[in-house]
Amino acid sequence: MDKINWKLLRALEKNARLSYSELAKLVHLSAPAVAERIKKLEEQGAISGYRATINLEKVGIPITALVECEVYRTKERAFKELVLSLDEVVDCYNITGPSAFILRVAVSSMSCLDVLLERLIDLSDTKTMMIMSQPVDREMPLNIEKVTSSLP
Amino acid sequence: MDKINWKLLRALEKNARLSYSELAKLVHLSAPAVAERIKKLEEQGAISGYRATINLEKVGIPITALVECEVYRTKERAFKELVLSLDEVVDCYNITGPSAFILRVAVSSMSCLDVLLERLIDLSDTKTMMIMSQPVDREMPLNIEKVTSSLP
């Protein structure tokens, strides 16, 4: 994990469709050298994929919310299964504390949210927070150069 | 927004580096036709970008947490500025309710988290939840075919 790899990660975080030759210019290497480095980053799992960023509003899913779920002690397993099966769940964080889970859900209408919450409420105490905006959305912290202690 | 566009979005959500010809095979169209569709999706903002997914653990940032911030009434502006300036904040959700913000932060050590929280505490009541795992992480809900009411 040298400086060049950080630069590549940062560039691909901004635009995953950059060509190897464009990346090569950025880091002053040849295209095959860059391809080689990226292949290694993928193999070691540092890059786990490439995804299009989708604007849910523009696509007819205008409502997103965070749902904090305090799962009932006896319902843990059922809750996990339910969450994995729910189409509307886009992120699920398993967290410390009694709450246990925070979900990010995306729905096309409030009535959809309602039926979703009904299902969660059977297995947990829920607290719903509507998302009004998301002023920060990144893959990596910005301060990575401070962490430039080399890694494996 | 017909069925083919949904298929393209779904494919690019899984792998943003697919070539037009690969996408074309998936949807049984020609490569130029697919390129045209994707250009339109980008122009209308349905696809807002492409980003590499980075495994923070593998890259020396093993600790992530959610921080719920109830911002003090008089400190709203200062809080927003602070959050935008903090390297460690990877997501910031502006939510309904008195809390106002939930941050997702990524740090390389607990002491980094400590100094970060110190700064937030000046401007808000915070509640920190360590993330232990993230069993779901998607761009879109899965149920989109149900929403196949055509859009603009």
Place this chain on the structure above:
DNA sequence: ATTGAAATTACCGTTGA
């Protein structure tokens, strides 16, 4: 369908442990 780029492979040179 054609032209120009880009990806991929193979091969060679340099460096440093």
Place this chain on the structure above:
DNA sequence: TCAACGGTAATTTCAAT
């Protein structure tokens, strides 16, 4: 001396018109 890394060139695939 060998392993890691990068460069160049040639082939194939892709993008764009």
